[in-house]
Amino acid sequence: MNEALIKIGQRAQTAADQVALLDTTTKNQALVAMADALEAHQKDIVNANKADLANAVDMPKKFTDRLMVDQQRITDMANGLRAIANLADPTARIDRGWINADRLQILQRRVPLGVIGIIFEARPNVTVDATGLTFKSGNAVILRGGKEAIRTNTTLADVLRSALEEQGLPADAVQLIRDTSHELAQEMMNLTDYIDVLIPRGGQGLIQRVVKTATVPVIETGAGNCHVYIDKDADLKMATDITVNAKVQRPSVCNAAEKLLIHQDVAAKYLRIIAQALIDHGVQLRGDxxxxxIVPQIQAATTEDWDTEYNDLIMAVKVVDSLDDAIHHINHHSTHHSEVIITDNIERGRAFQQRINSACVYVNASTRFTDGGVFGFGAEIGISTQKLHARGPMGLDQLTTIKYEITGNGQVRH
Structure with missing residues (x-):
């Protein structure tokens, strides 16, 4: 095992023990200090990001969109930290308490997970969001980003660590692994003595690699093969507006829609209009x-298309016979992230929500709303697509676990 990585893990454990004991006011003051520091060092951060972007000239636009950091995005990161400071501290509460038949007082308390590892790709905002959420919930974080954003991530981490030091708090609550090799990432996935949970952030390839090879417990996040289903009772304008927004507003993110299903009863009337609206926005369509x-200029979809997360201006389209057909297709092909039905029929909308096996299921709203900030969680550390421990946007509560504190007065069990 890499000695430098072990030392990072040891320092993180020490910091986690210290952060877990901090009161809410101290943590909130530190978060505000980190936000102020980001804005004070905007020039340094942007210059570092320009260097990263200069090395990414051959990368696709969807990649550079995630990588790019400008003054507005720094402001957004800082405001995200301030928003987290204004949220309730989950570790300051007792979930419930009772006295059992043996007259033992039992308290169920919310406590930090400990040391959280984040492996992510070219999303520098993850450095800040993850720091804010883990710190507020009483954890320490070890960050490992991709080589494409190493200069930006290093500068961001240095700014955040300095702000903690100036507050007299452990800078090692935030550590960035600066060796971006796959070999070190693999060792991090097996750092079971020091990391309590690992959260991958990125494309489906990264997430599945971590899930399949890590020995550290993993929360699966991110991959978004999201669907829009247009029911036979859908309003055409609403269907068009939601589909375009879900696909076009920011196609590189995991809550963008990748597939469009449309009921056969309205396909002949609706599909030409919706397809043209998507094409007008530069979307390449692939269909069955x-x-x-109905729309001959659409390219033929392959079998692989139904399971592909494009993260681009590409969308696959399928005509379905019924609501049952749509639900079966989605449950079979989705990554269980976010799906939407567009319908004026309340019963079918409710049936869709009950039967779709995804973290977030919408009626008459865009999949783009699946976001921790939109849900009121402040920033998010990821969108969990699994069922154990956490599901959907992961905020402060999802970065904690429970502990039982039992107090007696001499009881022994007979």
């Missing part, structure tokens, strides 16, 4: 035979 019979 029934779709192409």
């Amino acid at each position: 035979d029934r779709t192409r019979a």
Whole structure:
């Protein structure tokens, strides 16, 4: 095992023990100090990001969009930290308490997870969001980003660590691994003595690699093969507006829609209009035979298309026979992230929400709303697509666990 990585883990454990004991006021003051420091060092951060972008000239636009950090995005990061400071501290509360038949007082208390490892790709905002959420919830974080953003991430981490030091708090609550090799990432996935949970942030390839190879417990996040289903009772304008927004507003993120399903009863009327609206926004459409019979210029979809997260201006389209057909297709092909039905029929909308096996299920609203900030969690550390421990946008509560504190007066069990 890499000695430098072990030392990072040891320092993180020490910091986690210290942060877990901090009161809410101290943590909130530190978060505000980190936000102020980001804004004070905007020039340094932007210059570091320009250097990263200069090395990413051959990367696709969807990649550089996630990588780019400008003054507005720094302001957004800082405001995200301030928003977290204004949220309730989950570790300051007792979930419930009772006295059992043996007259033992039992308290169920919310406590930090400990040391959280984050492996992520070219998303520098993760450095800040993860720091804010883990710190407020009483944890320490070890960050390992991709080589494409190493200068930006290093500068951000240095600014955040300095702000903690100036507050007299452990800077090692935030540590960035600066060796971006795959070998070190693999060792981090097996750092079971020091990391309590690992959260991957990025594309499906990264997430599945971590899930399949890590020995540290993993919370699976991120991959978003999200669907829009247009029911036979959908309003055409609403269907068009939501579909375009879900696909086009920011196609590189995990809550962008990748697939469009449309009921056969309205396909002939609606599909030409919706397809043209998407094409007007630069979307490349791929469809099944029934779709192409209505809009011949759409490319033929392959079997792989139904399981692909594009993160780009590409969308696959399928005509379905019924609500049951749509639900079966989505449950079979989705990554269980976010799905939407557009319908004026309350019963079918409710049935869709009950039967779809995804973290977030919408009626008549864009998948783009799946976001910790939008849900009122402040920033988010990821969108969990699994069922154990956490599901959906992960905020402060999802970075804690429970502990039982039992107090007696001499009881022994017979």
